Amino acid sequence: MxxxxxxxxxxxxxxxxxxxxxxxxxxxxxxxxxxxxxxxxxxxxxxxxxxxxxxxxxxxxxxxxxxxxxxxxxxxxxxxxxxxxxxxxxxxxxxxxxxxxxxxxxxxxxxxxxxxxxxxxxxxxxxxxxxxxxxxxxxxxxxxxxxxxxxxRPGPRRRRHDAANDNDNDDDSDCGQDQGSKHVxxxxxxxNTAMTAAAVAVNRFGLGARPDEPPPADPRGWLLGQFERYEARPAAWSAQPGTPALAGAFGAQQREVRQAQADAKTAARQQLQRETREAYRDAVDARVTSALVTQAPFVERLVHFWSNHFAVSVEKPAVAALAGAFEAEAIRPHVLGRFEDMLVAVERHPAMQVFLDQVRSIGPDSMAARVAAQRAPERQLGLNENLAREIMELHTLGVRSGYQQADVTEFARALTGWSIGGLGAREDGEPGRFQFRTRVHEPGTRTILGRSYPQQGEAQALAVLHDLAQSEATANHLATKLARHFVADTPPPALVARLSEAYLRGGGALPEMYRALVQSPEAWAGAPAKFKTPWEWTLSALRGLGLHEAGAQHFAPVLTQLGQPVWRPGSPAGYDDIAASWAAPDALVRRVELAQRLAARVGDRIDARELGPKLLAGTLSAPTAAAIARAESAQTALALLLVSPDFQRR
Known part of the structure; x- marks a missing residue:
């Protein structure tokens, strides 16, 4: 050894x-x-x-x-x-x-x-x-x-005769001390460590403090001012290919696999898998780099919030190739716009269409279904309700909001025809672009949530999405999730009501809801109530160490090791946003391991005693400060800081 x-x-x-x-x-x-x-x-x-x-x-x-x-x-x-x-x-x-x-x-x-x-x-x-x-x-x-x-504070247990000199108190607590002069x-x-307003701004609303950036003098103004500084397509994302290029390459590689001779199929399939992994890895690194250097960390956090709200999963190979482009094209441009615009962009994007099998949905009475029934009666073609159900249950109204199974089925009929180019035997249309296919659309008027939709073609589903986006149930669902993400696992009802009202008052304009959140006293009160997810903790650690890019380190496997692989939540509901889902013992042990590696990476160049107060903006607790001060080396002290309760909560 x-x-x-x-x-x-x-x-x-x-x-x-x-x-x-x-x-x-x-x-x-x-x-x-x-x-x-x-x-x-x-x-x-x-x-x-x-x-x-x-x-x-x-x-x-x-x-x-x-x-x-x-x-x-x-x-x-x-x-x-x-x-x-x-x-x-x-x-x-x-x-x-x-x-x-x-x-x-x-x-x-x-x-x-x-x-x-x-x-x-x-x-x-x-x-x-x-x-x-x-x-x-x-x-x-x-x-x-x-x-x-x-x-x-953690340290050697005092001997009995030492404790006798401490106000005759024979325990290891501070209960017998003068509370006016001794820390508890x-x-x-x-x-009860009250976060300063600056700490709330950079850690709860933002992605974590950077040592090279001073805490904001006007925390609320700093947050709201980011709406003007946000870049929808920053340099890290500009270097990434778009959906048409990715889909075209993926489709071409799939054709090679299908057309390859038996002895070459394995090699062709492995090549497809390798290039898909590389596309996914590069997109994750772009996401990390963008978060490290952004001048609008509050808005960047909102991008991550909405990307998780509209979750896709890279467990499907085609989604793995497109997941980064999905966030860049459907989420980032609309994060400061209207919810309805983001909703439409998300549901039309190839990543969502493939993830929820919308490309397989065919109207039972559509032209395509009738022709198929004549040519091959044994083929089972019909509706796929996945997209319709998740739009209602997860993306808009929320569970137990009054819709019935019949509403889901009718909405699925309205959505038929929504597809992407480059599919099928004809491979018509541009790969990776939304395409409405009239031949598979179910004709007729739809009745959803008691409302009639006589529109034809693509306009029918668009009309349904418009009404869902304007619904009070949607406003309450979105407000609850936003309040849970920023304030508490069990969000205050008054805050939820205030955010919902702001959303409806603004006609679904998301900045109205963000402003109401920033102006709400609940968002600035009390101790840090939110436990950082692995993604949040990793970003805050990297930002805290002053890093500006992913460098040679690829972070897709790091996040997988920590238990939160990017764009792979395991269900359309996305990752949970409560502490109970992330604070298991083995998960915390993995954070310890990564903290060790990060500390070893920077060596003795960073003094945790100076870094801690900067990163926590006045909320570094005395026990954590004492533990850091007693550490045997600079690396140990830094690792202690990164896994301290102070740093793991926001």
Whole structure:
């Protein structure tokens, strides 16, 4: 083993301290205060024991008895949690890194700690049930104070005789300290660290701070001013081929595969797969580079938001070739325009048409269907409802919004004929261009959501899309998703209503909704409430390190390793936008690994002690600052910063 290996292992162990703090607390749903309370209670009920201080002596005695009983009842879980943490340490110290074993140990530890918490919660609930409303009010007040008493910063446990000099307090918490002069790390570390307005602007609305850019003096003005600075087709995307070129090349390669002799088919197929992977890889790198250098990170985030809203998946080879062009052509030009225009561009784009099998949809009574029935009665041609269903359920109205299966079927009939050029035996039309095929369109008037659509041809589906875009249900659906993305996993109803009203008032103009979001007090209040997805975390890390381009590193495999491959969400609903989907133990371990690699890439050129305050714009917590200061090397300190709870939330 080379001499650097122990340092790498110690760095991983140090990083795991912060990862575990985050893992056992915030993603469990109770935040760091609960983590501190339950960890203390596993040894002695230090934090919780003060929660009944406002009550009578007998009531306090009963409360403490309940906690002790709960602790005794959870003895096995306490031991399991302790053993789990020991196993985590042992696994991290091993020369051979075992990812699966480490993830499993972290999961077992989390389950044990959650069981301890459940026992303690049950004890508190049982006790509260015995109190009068007035006494419960006292309990709530004392609870608020007790919850702020959290463990000391990570470090060596003090010996008993050392603790005796600390106000006769024999635990490792700051509860006995003068709160007016001493920091309360648990409280500030996770739950109540108020983000400055600049931090909200660059981290919650934007893609993360850059060390070479000062924090905005006027955060709201900085965000709204980006509408003028945004480039729909920046340099990184301008270098990428468009859909016609990509579709033409893909189609030509498919023909080569079909026409190749048996002994050459495998080589031709492998060549097609290789070139498709390269097109996808290059598009992902263009997306990353654009996000690193943009002067409009708020709008760039909105591009990513809408691209996920209108999700396609590169699991289909043809979509893999076109996914980057889909975002560049259907999303980017319309992100500051009307939702209806983006909706139409998305549904007409070849990537969406192929992804949801619209190119196979044929009207049962269309000219093409009648001819096919005469020539080959055994062939089954007909409607494909995928696109119609996803437009209603995911792209516009949302689930449980009042539409019926009959509406989906009628809409699918209206959409027949929407296709792309270069398909079929005739291969008519330009490959990669939208083409309306009259021969497969279902004739007749359609009735959808109680409204009649007598229009013929392409205009019929366009009229339906217009009405869907103007619907109150669509406004509410979009407002909910936007508020969830920027503010909280469970968005405030008042904010959702405000965004919905702005959308309807502006006739579906998206900037009206964005302005309402920026002006909403909910978007600027409180601690960082959103846990970064792998995509968000990677971008913020790269921006935080001052990078301006992907360079020789291809980021498609990096995002796959982190669990969020670009344009491959696994379902038309796109990737989830809540913490529970991204904070699994194995996912956090992968972030630790990437943080190590990024830190090694920059070496000792960056001082994390100086970088941290810049990236977090005044919200770097004292525990994270202390952990960075104690790090054994610049690389360790940088890795700690990148996986700290402060940096992983926005």
């Amino acid at each position: 080379n001499e650097r290996t122990p340092k790498r292992l110690r760095m991983a162990l140090a990083v795991s301290v912060l990862v575990n703090v985050f893992l056992l607390g915030a993603i469990g749903g109770g935040g760091y205060r609960w983590y501190a309370a339950e960890r203390n209670a596993a040894a002695q009920p230090r934090g919780l024991r003060f929660a009944a201080d406002g009550l009578e002596a007998e009531q306090r005695r009963q409360f403490l008895q309940g906690l002790r009983a709960a602790r005794r009842g959870a003895a096995a879980e306490v031991d399991a949690a302790r053993d789990g943490r020991r196993q985590v340490e042992q696994l991290l110290r091993q020369p051979q890194f075992e990812r699966d074993a480490l993830a499993a140990a972290l999961a077992r530890t989390r389950e044990a700690d959650a069981a301890v918490r459940s026992q303690l919660e049950g004890s508190v609930v049982d006790f509260a049930a015995t109190l009068s409303p007035a006494d419960r009010e006292k309990l709530a007040d004392a609870w608020s104070s007790a919850a702020r008493c959290a463990p000391a 790390p648990g409280e500030q570390h996770m739950t």
